[in-house]
Amino acid sequence: MAEEMLRMEGVSKSFGPTKANRDINLVLNKGILLGLAGENGSGKSTLASMVCGMQKKDSGKFYKNGLNYDPHSPADAAAHGVAMVVQELGVVGNLPGVVNMFLGKMDPYTKGPMVDLKAMKRDAKAVFEKWNLPLVPLDVPAGSLSIEQRKIMELARALITEPDFLVLDEISQALSQDNRQVLYQFIETFKSKGRTILMVTHDLEEMMEISDEIAVLRDGVIVESRAAGDYTMDELKRLMIGREVSGDYYRDDKEERYEDEVVLEVRNLTVPGKCEDISFDLHKGEILGICGLSDAGIHEVGSAMFGLEEGRRGSIVVKAENKELKKTSDLIKTGGAYLSKDRDAHGLMLDAGIGDNLIVPSVKELSGPAAYLSPVKTKALAQRASEAFEIKSSGLGHVVRRLSGGNKQKVNLSRWLVKDLKYIILDCPTRGVDIGVKAYIYSVLKKAKKDGIGVVMISDELQEAMGMSDRILVMKEHRAAGMLSRSSDFTEDKIMEVML
């Protein structure tokens, strides 16, 4: 009988009105890898970060090796043998790799006033060797390493403390095929020592392959937890989403349908090192998905089209006015809009009211003679947007920071859609919103399509892109790898084949 490593009992956590985790009960045995499956916003990362001590749980208990375990910080978690590779714990870019690996753990290397850098480097290398990880440059600033190298270094950093419990959050996404194999090899070795891994990944195939057990989270609750082999892929997806993938959630038609009129003509769009030679036409009433792995350059295509990337080459022409987009203001002037994937940092003014946020994109259109901005008009517009998009709040003065993720995204989206748009570029529009708002956003997109708005939807969720797009531009290593059509090519296999 397998021994127990970590037990969670009745763990709950809420952020304001949203309940991220509710009454989680889970047991992880020694020597296994448990995969946490769930859609965005299902609460799996929250659960993982509570185990790591990055966040405090509201109620419930953890037991590790039978003892009560209540970490108040990642350092405390490490002292209890729990280590992690998570996104919130990146590297400090201005310090060399070796210093990064030993941050907060330098006491054993302090000889008198000085730190023994040589010994630190020797021990760091030993960790790489011990676990058979590819060595990365350790004496240059960590900021100059590639994302892949940084991830490997973070993994090595986590292993310094010889943990018996490891939390891996979306680690494989940053890795190339070769290094994924290295990672899988490492996981096997780690497990063979009777140690346990909690893994979060979006790649379901990978999860099915390497997990011993899978727990499925949906809306903060564990809906299923059993051996990985007992799931079929369809079953897993159904459990995650809670209903069939088709239906009214995504589009129900099976064919691409858009007008012949081209709204936007993109030719040879290039940003050195970020995206290369991207060309496509966006038609009236079309939803064009852009898909690829996270570092394939899909997000950069969006920001480059908007005009944020420096050194951009190629042309983007708005066909109706035959105007070439040069600066960010050109896009807005020609009836376009761009939503960055980082809603809080790039989109919203968190400490201002909903009303203040809703009017920003329309301020130019609203101002009358002598640049007069009528409070009556701005209020009316904000009211209209807020009502049309059913933003739940106590009024237009409600501070945006206090809204749930979904309602924030509604504010972010509605402030553009109240305008008379011709096209819109959306970068991960359903990131971090709950399932209800997600469905709502899809319905809004369907309506926009019907109204003849051209939509570019950049998405890192294949399901979403397949469910909503007329065509999908698949990117691989910063280049366009193929353009697939709804009627013929929309199967996961086909897209993955182009993507990888």
Add this chain to the structure above:
Amino acid sequence: MTRSKKMNFQINTWLPIIIFVLIAVIFGIGTKGALFGATNLMNIFNQSVAIIIAGLGMLFVAAMGSTDISCGVIVALVGCFGLMASTNVNDFLLIPIALGIGIGSGLLLGYINAKRKVSSFMASLALMMAYRAVANLVLSNTSFYLPDSLRFIDNFAFKIVSVIVMVAVIVYVFHYTRFGVFVRDIGENETAVRHVGVDVDVIKIAAFAVSGLMAAIAGIYMVARLGGTNNTIGTGFEMKVMMALFIAGVPVQGGVGSKVYKLIFGAPTIIMLENGLVLCGTSGAVTQLVRGLVLLAAVAFTGFMAKRFANVGVEAARNQKTGESGGTE
């Protein structure tokens, strides 16, 4: 939760007035009423005028969360070159020269901050240093006097009317035009404003230009009040203007909490404070000591109020952010 939010909101709104009354009462009693003597009230008004005018400009910069500490030395430059021109060429040349200096300096500062990405504090500090040296160079062994034809500027009626006009104009620009909206929104989240296709750099440069312009206008009034210029004119002026804003609850980080009316109460508050201290017989050093402490206290207090105001939200949002960003990559 809704109720407490509303309460807080009202306290924030009324704060400038409460502090104004508080200071008035304290020093009214402390000086045994001397603070409210007719001459002294006139004195407070006269000093407040320059601070209000310069503050009207600095408000644009402060609303963006930036800062411009060159306004004191712009006053000195106005006194120096404006009066030099009006003494040597034509009396009225003071005004165009002053406005030119103000706008020019503002544009330069704006360019350095917006385009060259030097923090506005550092940049205006360096400008202040260089300008002060220029003023010293010119004024080291000469002084200039105000021509009689310009004495009308210091006339009470003219002053009050012109200040009201300026306040009205700035209220309009700051609260009822898109320039004002964008300036405050930049204070809230500059990147967000950039993402709606606004040329943030242009707005920033314009805001600094307004700040320089208003500082120069304040300079004209100060020169007129003094009847001439010397090489200490305008020293410490920038601190007074900044304090007039901060003591009345204009947030240091800028944003939608920046309001013109706060300045209108803040300026006389800070003058009363200094004037009251002088009437109480304190030395220059002690006055400066109090000034420093008040600046720290005012900023700490507005920060505290703002934090209380948004406390619940901050906590939740921080958690939510970590919760979300993990789940979506």
Add this chain to the structure above:
Amino acid sequence: MAGQTSTASANLKKKRLRSQILVIAAIVLVFIVCHFITGGRLLRTNNIKAILTQVTYPLMVGLGMMFIFSTGMIDLSVGAQVILAGNVGAIAVEILGLGYPGLIIGTIVVMIICELLCTSCSLFIGIPSWVAGLGCALVFEALGMILVDSQAEALGTAIVYMKKCNALGQFPVIFIIAVIVFIASYFIFNYTKFGFNLRAIGGGGEVAEAMGINRKKTILLAAVIGAVVIAIGGITQLSYTGRFTPTSGMGSLSGIFKSLAVVLISGSFSRIFNDAVGCLVGSFIVAGLFNVLTLVGVPSGTGQDICLGLVVMLCGILASLRYKGVMK
């Protein structure tokens, strides 16, 4: 992979070394050119001594500011602090007759207290550091004036002159002290746990905190170390000039402007030199520049201050040349 790795880092190092040699060669070249412009006066033995003396104060204050600024605290009250602390030291010597121990302990202790107060304003009360710096500068300037006014009367002078205990300000002692301070700062910044923690806090506060570094403790420690370094600079400068004149209305800022230029130069060289070495290079540039200005007859206080303002501005621009983010 391992082979690739070592060549990659070796290449980076080689490139860095090449840039370093290039910059130093350029500076030496400029010095030589200026030597001829000033009619052969710049590199005369006496003048070199003068430059080496003039380097010390901006260098030491710059190094101290480097420690404080690395935490993200932009504290410009150090100018007022050093005036206050220096006068306490001078009073300890002249009025209390405590000699060198009084001078050194008095200055350093007062400096540490001042810097901790200012840092606390920002760290615990949440005032943005530059505002805290301005407010504290006003306060410390005022305290300096009050102190000197009350004590100078006993001496019958307007300010406190330190006539004794000025051995620390003589060449070459002053320069040797600066070199020792530089070496100590260099090692603390680059080879100690505290130095790494400090740079981690400056480079990415949240990550550093999550890795178990105590942010507040590190920042306070940085303030203490920075204050000690600046205080040593203050002591030597006091011994050299014999006085620290109290200022009012932010006049103290001009006293640290050269050091500010040094820190900014170090920032603009951050890809080529390590921060501490950058300060050293920066202080030679600044001291050399002003020495040349004096030699060609630009008056101090006016013409030189204009140059100083322009230099700070230029260094600021250079330091943020690659910066793309939001700048308030």
